[in-house]
């Protein structure tokens with residue numbers, strides 16, 4: 045939704061109630077308030093990866109590596125919805141029972 049979008053370029057906040065986006069000293073605070081209203085619990089990650097876990101790094105390569113990006117955003121790809129679905133699936137796999145841990149990671 046457009047009204048949830050926080051637009052602040054470091055100087056001007058597009059929905060500032062004091063200057064209406066022209067830029068003023070209140071812009072930063074207004075942008076901050078709008079952000080907290082839109083994301084009361086703070087940002088939520090789509091996926092997380094452990095840098096100290098080789099299997100998790102492999103999962104990261106598979107989910108967000110160049111080939112995954114190419115697949116989702118290249119010609120014929122499903123774009124953001126497919127990318128997001130893939131991340132959710134990949135994230136769910138890490139919380140699955142142990143028998144799914146080896147899934148695909150060590151092939152080749």
Ligand SMILES: [Zn+2]
Pocket residue numbers: 056057060061062063064065066067068069070071072
């Ligand atoms: Zn302002």
